[in-house]
Amino acid sequence: MNTTLGQFNPVAIVFFLLFIALSLGITYWAANRTNNAAQFYTAGGQITGLQNGLALAGDFMSAASFLGITGLVALNGFDGLIYSIGFLVGWPILMFLVAEPLRNLGTYTFADVVAYRMNQKPVRIASALGTLAVVSFYLIAQMVGAGNLIKLLFGIDYEIAIVIVGLVIIAYVIFGGMMATTWVQIIKAGFLLGGTVLLSILVLSRFGFNPINLFAAAANKYGSQVLAPGKQVANPLDAISLGLSLMFGTAGLPHILMRFYTVADAKTARKSVMYASWFIGSFYLLTFVLGFGAMTLLGQADIQKVDKGGNMAAPILAEALGGNVLLGFIAAVSFATILAVVAGLTLSGAASLSHDLWVNVVKNGKADEVEQLRVARYATLALAFFSIVLGIAFKGQNVAYMVGLAFAIAASGNFPSLLLSIFWRGLTTNGAIASILVGTITSLLLIYLSPTIQVDMLNHASAIFPLKNPGLVTIPLSFFVAIFVSLLEKDKRSTEKFAEVQQKIHLGSHYDIIN
Amino acid sequence: MRQKTLIKLAQQKWILSRNLSLAMMFVYFGFILLVAYNKQFMGSLIVPGMSWGILLGALVIVSVWILIYIYVRWTNNYYDHKIKQIMLHGEK
Numbered sequence: 224m225n226t227t228l229g230q231f232n233p234v235a236i237v238f239f240l241l242f243i244a245l246s247l248g249i250t251y252w253a254a255n256r257t258n259n260a261a262q263f264y265t266a267g268g269q270i271t272g273l274q275n276g277l278a279l280a281g282d283f284m285s286a287a288s289f290l291g292i293t294g295l296v297a298l299n300g301f302d303g304l305i306y307s308i309g310f311l312v313g314w315p316i317l318m319f320l321v322a323e324p325l326r327n328l329g330t331y332t333f334a335d336v337v338a339y340r341m342n343q344k345p346v347r348i349a350s351a352l353g354t355l356a357v358v359s360f361y362l363i364a365q366m367v368g369a370g371n372l373i374k375l376l377f378g379i380d381y382e383i384a385i386v387i388v389g390l391v392i393i394a395y396v397i398f399g400g401m402m403a404t405t406w407v408q409i410i411k412a413g414f415l416l417g418g419t420v421l422l423s424i425l426v427l428s429r430f431g432f433n434p435i436n437l438f439a440a441a442a443n444k445y446g447s448q449v450l451a452p453g454k455q456v457a458n459p460l461d462a463i464s465l466g467l468s469l470m471f472g473t474a475g476l477p478h479i480l481m482r483f484y485t486v487a488d489a490k491t492a493r494k495s496v497m498y499a500s501w502f503i504g505s506f507y508l509l510t511f512v513l514g515f516g517a518m519t520l521l522g523q524a525d526i527q528k529v530d531k532g533g534n535m536a537a538p539i540l541a542e543a544l545g546g547n548v549l550l551g552f553i554a555a556v557s558f559a560t561i562l563a564v565v566a567g568l569t570l571s572g573a574a575s576l577s578h579d580l581w582v583n584v585v586k587n588g589k590a591d592e593v594e595q596l597r598v599a600r601y602a603t604l605a606l607a608f609f610s611i612v613l614g615i616a617f618k619g620q621n622v623a624y625m626v627g628l629a630f631a632i633a634a635s636g637n638f639p640s641l642l643l644s645i646f647w648r649g650l651t652t653n654g655a656i657a658s659i660l661v662g663t664i665t666s667l668l669l670i671y672l673s674p675t676i677q678v679d680m681l682n683h684a685s686a687i688f689p690l691k692n693p694g695l696v697t698i699p700l701s702f703f704v705a706i707f708v709s710l711l712e713k714d715k716r717s718t719e720k721f722a723e724v725q726q727k728i729h730l731g732s733h734y735d736i737i738n
Numbered sequence: 739m740r741q742k743t744l745i746k747l748a749q750q751k752w753i754l755s756r757n758l759s760l761a762m763m764f765v766y767f768g769f770i771l772l773v774a775y776n777k778q779f780m781g782s783l784i785v786p787g788m789s790w791g792i793l794l795g796a797l798v799i800v801s802v803w804i805l806i807y808i809y810v811r812w813t814n815n816y817y818d819h820k821i822k823q824i825m826l827h828g829e830k
Contacts (some may be wrong), residue, residue, distance in 0.1 A: 308766070308795050312802060319755040448781065496806070500803060646752065
C-alpha cells in the first residue's frame, strides 16, 4: 500500500488552516472578555457542565491517546487496550474524591485547596514545584510528539513545527486566557470524537457492523494471541505499578484540576465529570475498533514501515478508508489535539507561577487585578518559550514514558496531599509539604534509576530499580510520609480550620452567606 | 443543629465516595491481576473473535459509567436536596 504521509498534503494544510483560523477567531472574541484574573484563569466560572465535560475530554484525550493507543493496539493487539482502560479509571476517583471539594474550596489552582488551612507560603511553594514538574514532563511529551507528528503529516521541519506550536499557544493563552483555551478544547474534542466515530463506522462497515467479526478477522490474520495478554505485560508488578499511577494520577493533573474552577458550582463540576467520562469512555472503546481495524485492514508490516512505533496507524487507516480528504482531516485533528493540550498545560503552569508563587508567596496575597493579569501573561510567555526549548532539546527522545512519568509524579506528588487536605483532619503543614516533596522527588529519582532510562536510554546492562513506573512505591510512600510527619507534630490552626473546610466543601459559596 | 446535620451528611457522602472508589479499584485491579497472572484465561475465546480479556476490558469501561451513574444519582436525588435544606435552615 502506498501512502502520501510525509509529503506536502494540500487538503491537510487546508483543514489545519481552517482550524487555526477558527480558533484564533475565538481567541479574538475571548480576548475582548478577558480583562481580569478570574476571566483569565477560569473564564469567569461561567462554563456549563456539558461544555466543561467536552473541554475536560479535550484536555485529556491527547495525541498520545489517539495515535499512540491506536498504534499500540494495531501492533500488539490486546496489550494496547490495557492503556485505554487505565486512562479511564482515574475519572471516577477524580469524581468521587476530588472534583466537588476542589470547586467549593479553591479559586484558581489546586494549591488553593491544599494550602487552605495550612501555612500558605511553604505549601504553595511545594505545590508549585509539584505542578511544574508534572507540567514540564507532560509538555515535553506533547512538544516532541508534535514536532514528529507535524514532520510526518505535513513534511515541515521538526524545529519549525515546534516554534509554530509555541507561537499559536502564546496567541491562545495570552490573549484569550481560559475562555479561548476552553473553546479550543471543545472544538478539538468535537473534531476528535467525530473523526474517531467516522473512522470506526468505516472500519466496521467492512465487517458487517459487528466488532466480533473484526476481532475474528484480526485473529485469523495474526493468530488468536492478539486477543490475549502478551509480552508487553511480562512483569506483573510493572502492570500494577502503571495501573496505580494511571488511576491516581488523573486526580493530580494540574490542568485537569484547574478546569473545575471554570464552572459555577459543585453540581456543575459533577455534571462535567459525568459528561467527560462518557466522551472519554466511548473514545477509548472505539480505539479497540480503530486499532484492530488498522491491524487487519492495513497489516502490521505496512504500519511499521511508516513509523516503527506504530504511531501513524490512525492516519494511514484514514487514508486507506477515505482517501486524501480523510487523511487531511485526521492529520489536522491530530495537530489540533496537541495544540489544545499544550494550551491547557501552559495555562495551568502559568496559574501556578503567577497565582501561587508571585501573588501568594512574593506579594503575600496582595496584588491588584491589573498586576495579577500582567504577571499571568508574562508567566504564560515564559512557559511557552520554555516548552519550545524543551521540545527542541528533547528531539528524538522516546517520549512515551514521559506521559507515564507525568502521571506518576501527579499521583505521588499532588494527589496524596490533595486528598488528605480534604478528608483528614490531622494533616499538618509539614505533613503536606513532606508528602509533595517526597512524592515528587522519589518519582523523579526512581524513574531515573528505572530500566527505561538506565537500560533503554543509557545502555547499561541492568537498572537499580526494577520497575518501569515508580507508582507502586512512591504513591504509598507519599501517603505514609504525609501521615507520619503529621502525627509527629501539632498544627492547631490546621485542625481547628478543618470544620470550616468541611462546611465549605459541602456548602460552597453559600458558606459565606450563612456565616 | 445545622452543624450536626452537615457533619452527618458529610459522613454519608464520604462513605459512599470511599466505597465507590474501592469498588473501582477492585474492578480495575482485578482486571490487571487477571491480565498479569492468568493470561491463559484472558486469552481463552468465548466465541471466535471474542476473548475473555477483551470482554472484561470493555466491561471495566462500562463499570466506570455505572459507578459514576450511582454516585450522580445519589448526589442529585438525596445529597443536593439535604444541602438545600441545611442552607434554608441556616438562613433563617
